[in-house]
Amino acid sequence: MVNERDIEKRDDRVQDDRVPLISQDETRKENNFMVYLSTFVAVCGSFSFGTGVGYSSPTEASIKKDLNLTIAQYSLFGSILTFGAMIGAVASGPMSDFFGRKGALRISSAFCIGGWLAIYLAQGPVPLDAGRLATGYGMGVFSYVVPVFIAEIAPRQLRGLLTAANQLLIATGTSVSFVIGTLLHWRTMALIGLIPCAVLLVGLFFIPESPRWLAKIGNQVEFDLALQKLRGKDVNVSEAADEIKEYIETLEELPKARLIDLFQRRYLRSVIIGVGLMIFQQFGGINGICFYATSIFASAGFSADIGNIIYAILQVVVTTLNALFIDKAGRKPLLLVSATGMALGCLLAAASFYIKTYQIALAAAPALAVTGILLYIVGYSLGMGAVPWVIMSEIFSIDVKRTAGGLVTLVNWAGAWAVSYTFNFLFTWSCYGTFLLYAAVNVACILFVIKLVPETKRQTLEQIQAGITH
Template sequence: MQNDMEKGDDEAAFLVEEIQRPLINTHESKGHPWMVYLTTFVAVCGSYEFGACAGYSSPTQSGITSELGLSTAQFSLFGSILTFGAMVGAITSGPIADFIGRKGAMRVYSAFCIAGWLAIYFAQGTVALDVGRLAGGYGMGAFSYVAPVYIAEIAPVELRGALTTLNQVMICTGVSVAFIIGIVLPWRVLALTGLIPCAVLILGLFFIPESPRWLAKRGAHKDFEVALQKLRGKDSDISHEATEIQDYIEELERLPKANIFDLFQKRYLRSMTIGVGLMVFQQFGGINGICFYVSNIFETAGFSPSIGTVIYALLQVVITAAGATLIDKAGRKPLLLVSAFGLVIGCLLTAIAFYLKAHHSSEKAAAILAVIGILVYISAFSVGMGAVPWVVMSEIFPINVKGAAGGLATLVNWFGAWIISYTFNFLMQWSSYGTFIIYAAINAAAIIFVIKVVPETKGRSLEEIQAAINT
C-alpha cells in the first residue's frame, strides 16, 4: 500500500511538472532584450568609427593636397598608412581584449581614434597627418576584432547572427556617410565628425555590462551572473545558460594557456582554417581594390564617378542591412554561397566590359556593363561575404584561444586588404579585364571552400559550435 501511495505521489508530481513546463519555458523565452540592443548599439559605434576612418581619405584628397601642398606620393602615404596601423591593431587587439576585458579594450581603442582625429584636425604638415592617420588605423583595426566578438558573446542564440552583422552594417554606414558629407564639409570639419561615435561609445560603456563569458573566464563568478542577468532581464531564468557557459569554461581551464603557436595544434586546426580562410577569400576577392578606386573604375568605364560612387555607397548600406535580417533565418552558409556566386558574376560582367572597351567594341554598352558589374559585385559582397566571415570568426574560436586566434585572423584580413589595394592599380595597368578574371577565379574558389569546409552555425550556442569544431 505504501508503494502504491509513493507511486501516486510520483505521478502527481510528474503531472504538476508537465503542466508547469510550458509556462516556465514561455516565461524563460521572453526575456528583456532591450539591454542586449543597447549594448550592441554602443559596441557598433566602434564599427561606425571603423567606417569613418576608412572613408575619410576619398572625399578629402583635393582639399588636403591643395591646402597643405602635398604631392600625390605624400597623400598616398597618408591614405595607405591607415592599413599599417590597422595591422598593428589587429595583432594587439586580441591579447588586450583578453587582458583588460572587452569594455576596457574599447575604451583604449576609442582614445587612439580620438587622438588620431585631433592630430589630423590640427595638422599643418605631413607628420601630424600621418601620425593621426596611423593612430586612427590602429583603433580601426582593433575595433574590427573586438566589436563583433563582444556582440557575439553577449547576444542570445536567436539574435546573435543579426546583431553581429550590424557590425558590418555600421562599417558600411560610416564609409557611406564620410563619402557623402565629405562632398560638402571641409576636411578638418570632417575629421571632427569622427569624434562623435567615440564620444557616444565612451559614454555608453558606463551603462552596459562586460561580456559574461570573459568574466567567467576570469573567475569573476558573481559578476558573471550579474552581467548575464542584466543582459537577459531580471525576470529571466539564466540558470541553464549560466551552467552551460560555466561548464565549458571549466573544461577549457583544464587546458594549458594558449599562445599563437598553439593555434596550429590539431584540435584548433579546423577553426583556424575556417576563420583565416574566410578572411583570405573576403579580401583577395578584390573588395578593397574596387572600394578604394571605385571612382576611377567608373571614370575609366565612361560613367559619372560622382553618381556611381553615391549609388555604390547607398547600395552597400541597404544590402548589408538586408543581409542582417536574413542571417538568422537563411543561415550563414547559404548567404556565403549566394554572395560568392554573385561576386563571380559581378567580376565576369566587369571583365567583359573592360574587354569590350580595350578592343574599342560597343563602348557605350561596355560602360553600362561595367556599372552593372560593379553594382552586382558590391550587392553580392554586402549580402554575405562582407559581414558573415566576421560573424563566423566571432563564433568558432574557443574562448581560451579567442584572443590569439581572432587577432591572427584579423591580421590576415588587414594584410590582404593592403595587398589588394596596393596591387590593384598595377594589375589594372597590366590588364583591366584580366584583373577581374583573377578576382572571379578567387571568388569561384571561395564557393568550393564554403561548401567543403565552413559549417552552419545558425541556432547553436557558442559552446556547442566550438565543441563540435574543436574536438
C-alpha cells in the same frame, strides 16, 4: 585534460563562447532595455570602423589636390589604415582581457579621436598618415571587441540579431562616408568621424561591463550587479550566474593553445578553411574597390558622386538582407552566390576598361563599369562580407578558438593592407588587368568553397567540428 564532448554536453545551454540560457519564467519577466542600450553604445565603434573604411574614397581628389600628394603617397594614406588595424587586431585580445571589454573600447576610441584630429589638422603627408594609422589601430580593436562584448551580454534569443548589428553598422558607416563625402570637405568629414567615438565614450559610463569578463577575473560584486542590470532588477539571475561561473571554470581547465598547435592534424582543415576564406575575401579586391571607388567611377567616365551614393545605398540594403537570411539560406549557398556575383562584377568592370582602352564602343563603357562595381558590392554584401566571420566562429574548437581567431584576423587585415596599398599601382599598370586578376581570385574562391567549406547551418558546434576533423 577536459574532453570537448563533455564540455558541449555540460554546456549545451550556454553554446560555446556565449552567455547561457535562463529559465522560461525569467524570460517572461526580462527587461532587455539595458541590453539594447549596451549594444547601441558598442556598435558606435562599428559605425566608426565603417566611416574610416569609407573615408578615403570620396576624399581622394580633394586631399591629393590640397596637400599635393602623389599616387604613391595617397596609396600609403589609404592603406595604412589597414596596417594600423592589423596591429590593433593583434593587441585586442590581450587588451580586452587585461582592461576589460569597456576598457578596450575606451582605449580604441581615444586612438580614433586622436587619429581623426590629426587628419583634420594635417598640412602634409606625415601627420595625415599618422592620423590614419591611429584610427586604423582603434578600428582593429573595435573589430574584435565589439562582437565579443555583444555576444557576452546578449540573451540567447537576441544574440544572432544583435551580433549581426555589428556588420550592419560597419556597412552603414562606410555608406554614410560615401554619401556625405560628395557634399563636405575632407577636413569637415574628419571632424564628423569624431561623433560616433564621442557617443561611445559617453555611453560607456551608462552601461555595465561584460558579466563574463567580470566572472573571469573573479570580481563577484561587480559580476552580480552587471548581470542584474542587464537582465532587469526583478529577474532572478542566480541560475544564469551559476552557469556562467561553471563555464568559466571549464575554460580555465583547458590547456592554453599555442600558434604551433593549430597545425596539428585535427585542427589543420579548420585552419585552412578559416585562413582560406579570409584570403579570398581580401584578395578578391574588396578594399581596393571600396577605398578607391570614386577614382574607378571617374576613370570609367561615370559620375563619381552618383556612383558613390548608389554604392552606399546598395551596401546597406543587401547587408541588412544578409543579416536577416543567413540562418535560413545557409552559409555555403550564400558564399557561392556572393563569389559568383563578385567574379561577374569584376569581369564587367574589366570589359568596361578594356573597350575604353582600345576605343571600342566607348558609349557603353560607363554603364558597364558602374554595373560591374555595383554587382560586385551586392555580391560581397550577400556573403563574402559577413559569412567568413560566422564560419570562423563555428569551425574552431573551444580550446584553440582564441589563438585561431587571432591568426585568422591577422591574415584578414594583412590581406586588406596588401590589396588597398597595391590597387592604385595595379590600376595605373592596367585598369582592365586589375579587375581580371580579382575575377580570377573570385573564381578560385568558388572552387575552394565547393571543395572544402562545410555547410554549418542548423548544426551544433560539436557536429560541425566532428565533421571537419573526420
